[in-house]
Amino acid sequence: MGRFKTIARRTFLVGSVAVAGGVAFGAWQVAKNPANPLSPEKGATLNPWLIIDGDGITIIVPRAEMGQGVQTTLAALVAEELDIELTQVKVDHGPPAQAYFNGAMSGGREYENSMEPPSSGWGTFMAQAVPKVMSMQITGGSTSTIDAFNKLRVAGASARQTLLQAAANKLGLTVQQLTTENGVVIAPNNSRISYADLAEDAALLEPPQKPQLKTPSQWRYLGKSQPRLDQVPKATGTAIYGIDVRVPDMLFATIRMSPRFGAGIDTIDTSEAEKMTGVEKVVIWENGFGVIASNTWLAFRAAEAVEVEWGPTTYPTDTQAVFRSIEAGFEDKPNVALQDQGDVEAVLKGDDVIDLEYRAPFLAHATMEPMNATAFYTKDHLELWVGNQAPILIRDFCADAVGLDKDQVTLNTTLMGGGFGRRSMVDFAVPAARLAKEMPGRAVQVTWSREEDMRHDWYRPGAICRYRAKLKSGRIEALYGRMSSPSPLAPVIRMSTGINMSPTDPTITEGSHDQPYAIENFKVVGYAPDVGIPVGFWRSVGGSQNGFFHESMIDELAYAANADPLNFRLNHIRSKHLPATKVLEKVGQMSNWTNKTPAGVGRGVAHVWSFGTSVAQVIEVRDEDGLIRITDIWIAADLGLVLDPVNVEAQMIGGAIFGLSAAMHGEITFSGGEVEQGNFPDYDGLRMLNTPRFEVSLLQNNIRMGGAGEPGTPPAAPALANALFDLTGKRARELPLSSMFNFVT
Amino acid sequence: MLTTIKVNGTDYSVNLPGEVPLLWVLRDAVNLTGTKFGCGVGACGACTVHINGEAVRSCQVALGDVSGEVTTIEGHGAPDTMSVLQKAWVEHQVAQCGYCQSGQIMQAASLLAANLTPGDVEIDDAMSGNLCRCGTYPRIRAAIHSAAKSMHEG
Numbered sequence: 001m002g003r004f005k006t007i008a009r010r011t012f013l014v015g016s017v018a019v020a021g022g023v024a025f026g027a028w029q030v031a032k033n034p035a036n037p038l039s040p041e042k043g044a045t046l047n048p049w050l051i052i053d054g055d056g057i058t059i060i061v062p063r064a065e066m067g068q069g070v071q072t073t074l075a076a077l078v079a080e081e082l083d084i085e086l087t088q089v090k091v092d093h094g095p096p097a098q099a100y101f102n103g104a105m106s107g108g109r110e111y112e113n114s115m116e117p118p119s120s121g122w123g124t125f126m127a128q129a130v131p132k133v134m135s136m137q138i139t140g141g142s143t144s145t146i147d148a149f150n151k152l153r154v155a156g157a158s159a160r161q162t163l164l165q166a167a168a169n170k171l172g173l174t175v176q177q178l179t180t181e182n183g184v185v186i187a188p189n190n191s192r193i194s195y196a197d198l199a200e201d202a203a204l205l206e207p208p209q210k211p212q213l214k215t216p217s218q219w220r221y222l223g224k225s226q227p228r229l230d231q232v233p234k235a236t237g238t239a240i241y242g243i244d245v246r247v248p249d250m251l252f253a254t255i256r257m258s259p260r261f262g263a264g265i266d267t268i269d270t271s272e273a274e275k276m277t278g279v280e281k282v283v284i285w286e287n288g289f290g291v292i293a294s295n296t297w298l299a300f301r302a303a304e305a306v307e308v309e310w311g312p313t314t315y316p317t318d319t320q321a322v323f324r325s326i327e328a329g330f331e332d333k334p335n336v337a338l339q340d341q342g343d344v345e346a347v348l349k350g351d352d353v354i355d356l357e358y359r360a361p362f363l364a365h366a367t368m369e370p371m372n373a374t375a376f377y378t379k380d381h382l383e384l385w386v387g388n389q390a391p392i393l394i395r396d397f398c399a400d401a402v403g404l405d406k407d408q409v410t411l412n413t414t415l416m417g418g419g420f421g422r423r424s425m426v427d428f429a430v431p432a433a434r435l436a437k438e439m440p441g442r443a444v445q446v447t448w449s450r451e452e453d454m455r456h457d458w459y460r461p462g463a464i465c466r467y468r469a470k471l472k473s474g475r476i477e478a479l480y481g482r483m484s485s486p487s488p489l490a491p492v493i494r495m496s497t498g499i500n501m502s503p504t505d506p507t508i509t510e511g512s513h514d515q516p517y518a519i520e521n522f523k524v525v526g527y528a529p530d531v532g533i534p535v536g537f538w539r540s541v542g543g544s545q546n547g548f549f550h551e552s553m554i555d556e557l558a559y560a561a562n563a564d565p566l567n568f569r570l571n572h573i574r575s576k577h578l579p580a581t582k583v584l585e586k587v588g589q590m591s592n593w594t595n596k597t598p599a600g601v602g603r604g605v606a607h608v609w610s611f612g613t614s615v616a617q618v619i620e621v622r623d624e625d626g627l628i629r630i631t632d633i634w635i636a637a638d639l640g641l642v643l644d645p646v647n648v649e650a651q652m653i654g655g656a657i658f659g660l661s662a663a664m665h666g667e668i669t670f671s672g673g674e675v676e677q678g679n680f681p682d683y684d685g686l687r688m689l690n691t692p693r694f695e696v697s698l699l700q701n702n703i704r705m706g707g708a709g710e711p712g713t714p715p716a717a718p719a720l721a722n723a724l725f726d727l728t729g730k731r732a733r734e735l736p737l738s739s740m741f742n743f744v745t
Numbered sequence: 746m747l748t749t750i751k752v753n754g755t756d757y758s759v760n761l762p763g764e765v766p767l768l769w770v771l772r773d774a775v776n777l778t779g780t781k782f783g784c785g786v787g788a789c790g791a792c793t794v795h796i797n798g799e800a801v802r803s804c805q806v807a808l809g810d811v812s813g814e815v816t817t818i819e820g821h822g823a824p825d826t827m828s829v830l831q832k833a834w835v836e837h838q839v840a841q842c843g844y845c846q847s848g849q850i851m852q853a854a855s856l857l858a859a860n861l862t863p864g865d866v867e868i869d870d871a872m873s874g875n876l877c878r879c880g881t882y883p884r885i886r887a888a889i890h891s892a893a894k895s896m897h898e899g
Contacts, residue, residue, distance in 0.1 A: 066842055067840075067841030067842030067843065067879045068841065069841070225838075227835075227838070228838055228840075230840065230843065231834070231835045231838055231839075231840055232824050232827070232835055233824070233843075234840035234843030234846050235827065235831040235834040235835050235839070235840065235843075235846060235850065236779070236818065236819070236822060236823055236824050236827060236831060237777075237778070237779020237780070237817065237818030237819050237847040238779065238819075238823070238824060239843055240778070241781075241844060243778075243781070243782065244772075244778035246776055246778065252773050277762055278761075294773075295761060295765060295769055295773045295774065296769055296772070296773055296782070297765050297766055297768075297769035297773075298761075298762075298765070298769075300785070366878060367842075367844075367878060368781070368783050368789070368791060368842065368844040368845050368876070368877070368878050368879075369781070369783075369842070369844045370782065370783070415842075415843070416842060417781070417842050417843070417844025417845075418842045418844060418878050418879065419842075420878075447782070449785060450783070450784045450785055450786070646838055647838070650838070650841060650881070650884070653880055653883060654841055654879045654880035654881065655880075656880070657879075657880025657882070658878070658879075658880060661878075661880075679784050679785075679786050679788060680783075680784050680786075680788040680789050680876060681786070681788050684876075685876055685877075685878055686880065686882070687872075687873040687874075687875075687876065687882075688868070688869050688872045688873050688875070688882045688885065688886065689869040689870070689872075689873040691880075691882040691883065693883075694883055
């Protein structure tokens, strides 16, 4: 059970107080000071991120903890300024609320002039199509720390000021006569008052809006690695994920939705299933059904016993046909055009134009914890327990599904066994609400089988990329890229606005149009065919395929120019971007890059700027008796100020492994309108035996903070493909690489 | 049908058919949720527990076939009684999402029970049935080495 529930029931209630914080993105802020959603029964809340009561201090971290360590880093921002012991705080996801909007989601991350509001891309789009930026309580886009950096420090500092003022009032002293230390106010005579004893008085004071913040040299936690608050629970099996929620007298359920996306049921016979041991109820919907039982496995078995014929598809039924639709996208009007320098059409003429096509497959998220949600319905209330990246959407959709008002819904956000973008949708929560409504007064936990999870994802879109380029005197004279892929933004807009539209989607070309290469004639356009397969955000989004396309193309051009691929990159990047230059130079030093490899060894390099972060990787591969092993990866990354180096290193390594898993083996294919893969034997990731050695360096030349969770992923596929070319002379222009190369597995 | 199994030293009587996998007995009937469901086909290792000290995939063992004492992550070590291995996991900050880590630790415990001085290849062989989508393998390997060292020397 989520701790928030305990807090909400037991301790909240000092009523709303003015909110500190929310100053991080002033110019873009749509409205100021949304109401504090916390209202403890005892103790006090000084702002939306803080509750102080007799049991201790709880910091609300309203971003999904799905493994990236966000709860510890964001809590450290508050703890730093509040002057409390970080290891003693409790952390909770908190309720869905406008106060927790993610301001950084609306900002673009162009590599130049990035202090200014963006003139294109995300910023423009979000400002126009999603006017209520305020309700975007979303974890995604590698934005959590960037959004929180000022907000949560201000929240901590402002709370500390009001606690000091409350102590001063109580003691008849001035604030200047008092100091704080680890959650205690200290008076000149060394008498000590704990924050808990001051909190209720402090909550009645007007908090300062612009409190003095510490300078980096005064930091005690920030910039230094902190013990993650979730390590002991996760090492002892006591961390509670959505699937672990237990409520007395609960029921366990599963669902089976049409394996042909959106197709209805032609015929269904549930009689055998209904007779099976432990089965309480089978509920039939338009395009699927749910089984409620006394045990999850009994529900799985009963779902298999339901005889069902699914209706036909309305979209191309096999992989080739799906890719023909993507190919046809090139005939449409461009959806997005964010790079246009010089005149590519004029330059790209003649016999020496290099003309290449690349492809990337659909991919599943395959989080370790399959999709699940738990719901408890009574006629005027719905309580939900869901690990999710978008709590406001989850609450609103579930309310709607059972005919309640959103104010009648309590959502507890649990830990997540992986997210990678998958848990930003709502489809895994709504069936739990609907099944709970069938069983009023009893909680129902809905768990998807692994097969259901893999066959009902919002996939990383398959994509085709066509590049035309020309070299002149060893440099790229012109580069013209065109990418066609279904838009992952479209379903999200459809879901959050109810409007069926085809938004301009910068993710179709991100990872290519925004790369810091000085190329005189440089154009990138994107096309967004709707092929009818559900697509969504997958760790690093457009960078996941476009990083591969762009950095493979650059490598091919380096080879055509007979140049060292690392120097070739540097020659185009040096005049354009300092962080990219430095990470490339660094990764060259780390790997002792010489551009010469002995027989049986191959090396490749790639650099991708994504989510405000420059990441360069060198990968080394070796031939072991005909099988290829990835032996080493050197990573240099620059996300500007690093708040927790040990944690960022984990994200860089994990991001690369995620990218390599997909590059080597990842592929979702279709037959008869259904996904062919169902479980890990068909869709595997790296295992320990084929995981290489890692070395990571974090540079800080970047003047702004970049993201950490996603930027490690995009360079992995091209660095590996480039290394395989160096080893074998074979150029992979299509993923996964296992279709061309035999890897150690 | 009532079946009794011994888990972490305690006897539990459960009213479930003998074909129900141990995983779902532990999670849904005994309420020991530290053992995780990942794939249901023995391909990811998230459900690893010990039966008589040996690591098994609990999704592949039917309740009726449980022929010994079961140890789960909860029995291996609680927050205030962590094993050397669990302490090494915390020390190395291994977990990211953490969902696979119960299974990883139970698998590693079984390896170290048989071999207190495993090399990288032996660790890879023992651990490669356990999938981690966050990519924590380098830290898992480091944690196993350091736990082995302190158990060996201690």
